[in-house]
Amino acid sequence: MSLELATHLIDIIGAFLLITMIIILEAGDLYRAIYTMAVQSIFIALAGAVLGAATHNTDLWVIAGLTLVVKVLVLPWLLLRVIHRMRIHHKIDPLIPVTTTLAIAAAIVMLAFYLSSSLVLLKQVITGNALPIGIALMLIGILVMMSRRTALMQMVGLFAAENGIFFTAMAISQGMPLIIEIGVTLDVILAALVMGVIILRVKSSIGSDIADLDELKG
Amino acid sequence: MSSLLWILPLVPTVVGLAMLGVKDRRLLNLLDIVSTSTIVMLVWAVAQAVMHAGPLRAVKTFSADAVTVVFLGLIALLSVTTAIYTVGWMRREVASGGMAEHRLSKYFALTQVFIATMLITVLADNLGLLWITMEATTITSALLVGFRLDSNGLEAAWKYIIVTTIGISFGLFGTVLVYAAAAHAGASEGAMNFTTIASMASRLDPNIVRIGFIFIMIGYGTKAGLAPMHMWLPDAHSQAPTPVSALLSGALIKCALFGIIRFHTIAIGACGPGFSGHLLLLFGIISIVVATPFILTQQNFKRLLGYHSVEHVGIIALGLGIGGPLGTYAALFHVINHGVTKALVFFVAGDAIDRYKTHTMDKIRGFIRAAPYAGTFLMLGAFSLAGTPPFSIFVSELLVLKAGLAGGYFVAIAIFLLMVIAIFAGLIHHAGKMAFGEPDPAVPRGGEPASGVLAMSLLVVVMIGLGLMIPPVLDTIFTRAVEVTLGH
Numbered sequence: 001m002s003l004e005l006a007t008h009l010i011d012i013i014g015a016f017l018l019i020t021m022i023i024i025l026e027a028g029d030l031y032r033a034i035y036t037m038a039v040q041s042i043f044i045a046l047a048g049a050v051l052g053a054a055t056h057n058t059d060l061w062v063i064a065g066l067t068l069v070v071k072v073l074v075l076p077w078l079l080l081r082v083i084h085r086m087r088i089h090h091k092i093d094p095l096i097p098v099t100t101t102l103a104i105a106a107a108i109v110m111l112a113f114y115l116s117s118s119l120v121l122l123k124q125v126i127t128g129n130a131l132p133i134g135i136a137l138m139l140i141g142i143l144v145m146m147s148r149r150t151a152l153m154q155m156v157g158l159f160a161a162e163n164g165i166f167f168t169a170m171a172i173s174q175g176m177p178l179i180i181e182i183g184v185t186l187d188v189i190l191a192a193l194v195m196g197v198i199i200l201r202v203k204s205s206i207g208s209d210i211a212d213l214d215e216l217k218g
Numbered sequence: 219m220s221s222l223l224w225i226l227p228l229v230p231t232v233v234g235l236a237m238l239g240v241k242d243r244r245l246l247n248l249l250d251i252v253s254t255s256t257i258v259m260l261v262w263a264v265a266q267a268v269m270h271a272g273p274l275r276a277v278k279t280f281s282a283d284a285v286t287v288v289f290l291g292l293i294a295l296l297s298v299t300t301a302i303y304t305v306g307w308m309r310r311e312v313a314s315g316g317m318a319e320h321r322l323s324k325y326f327a328l329t330q331v332f333i334a335t336m337l338i339t340v341l342a343d344n345l346g347l348l349w350i351t352m353e354a355t356t357i358t359s360a361l362l363v364g365f366r367l368d369s370n371g372l373e374a375a376w377k378y379i380i381v382t383t384i385g386i387s388f389g390l391f392g393t394v395l396v397y398a399a400a401a402h403a404g405a406s407e408g409a410m411n412f413t414t415i416a417s418m419a420s421r422l423d424p425n426i427v428r429i430g431f432i433f434i435m436i437g438y439g440t441k442a443g444l445a446p447m448h449m450w451l452p453d454a455h456s457q458a459p460t461p462v463s464a465l466l467s468g469a470l471i472k473c474a475l476f477g478i479i480r481f482h483t484i485a486i487g488a489c490g491p492g493f494s495g496h497l498l499l500l501f502g503i504i505s506i507v508v509a510t511p512f513i514l515t516q517q518n519f520k521r522l523l524g525y526h527s528v529e530h531v532g533i534i535a536l537g538l539g540i541g542g543p544l545g546t547y548a549a550l551f552h553v554i555n556h557g558v559t560k561a562l563v564f565f566v567a568g569d570a571i572d573r574y575k576t577h578t579m580d581k582i583r584g585f586i587r588a589a590p591y592a593g594t595f596l597m598l599g600a601f602s603l604a605g606t607p608p609f610s611i612f613v614s615e616l617l618v619l620k621a622g623l624a625g626g627y628f629v630a631i632a633i634f635l636l637m638v639i640a641i642f643a644g645l646i647h648h649a650g651k652m653a654f655g656e657p658d659p660a661v662p663r664g665g666e667p668a669s670g671v672l673a674m675s676l677l678v679v680v681m682i683g684l685g686l687m688i689p690p691v692l693d694t695i696f697t698r699a700v701e702v703t704l705g706h
Binding site for chain 1: 344346347349350353354356357360361364367369370372373374375376377379380383384387388390391394397398399401402410423425426429452453456457512515516517518521
């Protein structure tokens, strides 16, 4: 695959990543948010494969495979299991009206592209629009976390935000060292497990969503 | 000698795993002390090697220079004193039903692994590994923060893990950007290693490094408890079991500062001292200012100490931001001083809270009568935290002041002084009300565990000793660490 074609494909994948992120942001249903996160991760894996083919870096293929297993299968499965164990209803009410969050998201995307356009040199180092899209995904992920008072939705926002970082990291001309990617992925799984344990513990002993607890102040 | 670098974190890891099979409390305490004393000895050996033969490197992933030695020393000292303190603390905790006996081995094992992750964080030469273990410290310590499984503890653990995980994702992004800059500048082998990047820092693209450093500052700043990203800190540090609070406030937030210092060095090389310095200065001043009103109005003893950590991390950032040899020296010295004092005061707070069965400072009276040792240490610790001589914090704060005036940062220094004076008044008021007077007759008197008194005495000796004079060995280490930080 030529580098030009790869750049083109990466930009298309980037657009799909943004679209999935917007769907997560406006999702009123936990299942939809989790499935969309899984789809978003498929695009991340695709990006890894495209870049692997273009740069002949076999590490990227491994990373793509790892993403497929961990972020497309394991994490969504874990989140769905927590929902199942909690027997919660999966409709979620955003704290901020969806129209407002969408407007903020649009502003974030424009800001990310504006900021990166000033960095001419980075264009040579990072393929296509991976940098602005990575920044935008990360910030919108945080927006997802802030606009919902549901523990599981906060986790979805967190993993979606991390997808943004992974995307940018892959697109750096050299790619991240494989061992570091594996370590980061391991951290993500461990963090998800600990978060799941805390959520379930609170649900079983206190009977409420951990994100609703608000006793510690001042 | 360089094999020491990977043996060091291996010790607590192996002991931690072994602890999972041990049920007896005394044996667990013994293993805890043996492991942490071994760490102290190994750190001593590493310090010797670094002083005589220069920086060490091992398996291309670990390295130790003078900056590492400073942080290793702090982690080792606090680990061993915490292990000693835990003996008496745990006995009381088990007797009062606060800690179920069948969960003891888990608690001790987690603490060991937590210490191991902190050690790897400061030993990591690879900046990716630095990030990975930094996140691992969050995961292990979040379990410890919520270890009691009560609603407050779990709420604090949740906030802690969610906020710091999202926070340090920014750190990963910054790391990726700096790595991209290094890869672009032609580093092929070890483009993620601090020693490689620092040695070629002047060839990195300053624009990329600047953006990268902003992400690092927000990311690791969240973990360090710098305002305005500090919201999780008072919750986590007040809800954790006391020995864990001491490690979190004394050592862990310093590890995050270590991450910032590494990137500060790279940023100095790539864009000059101005950019990262000013950012550090800004976050430092914001932290000091934001913490002050909360310290003055705080009613909860351990939360008060949490906000104090925000203030002191701010002072360290201020010192680094003022920069130059003197400011950086002051900041590194303050890392040790604050760590030692904060662990001491948390130990005292643990005793007071168990004795009076309350976290509310208004309800704690006559602590010196009830517990002569801990009560005295409370006053010493409070005067030290407030920055009075002859305690070590006074010296490092004075150095920050001198560096600031010499550098012409008059506004920053004026704000710093104003806040420190306000905090002094507030803190002495709080501590005095707790220490003096007649305790309620229902409050148990005496019966202070020898282990607790020993642990606190060790810290007091360091706290006063460093206030009176800095031993030449330590002075050399700090001076070298300053050179490494400033990239000389």
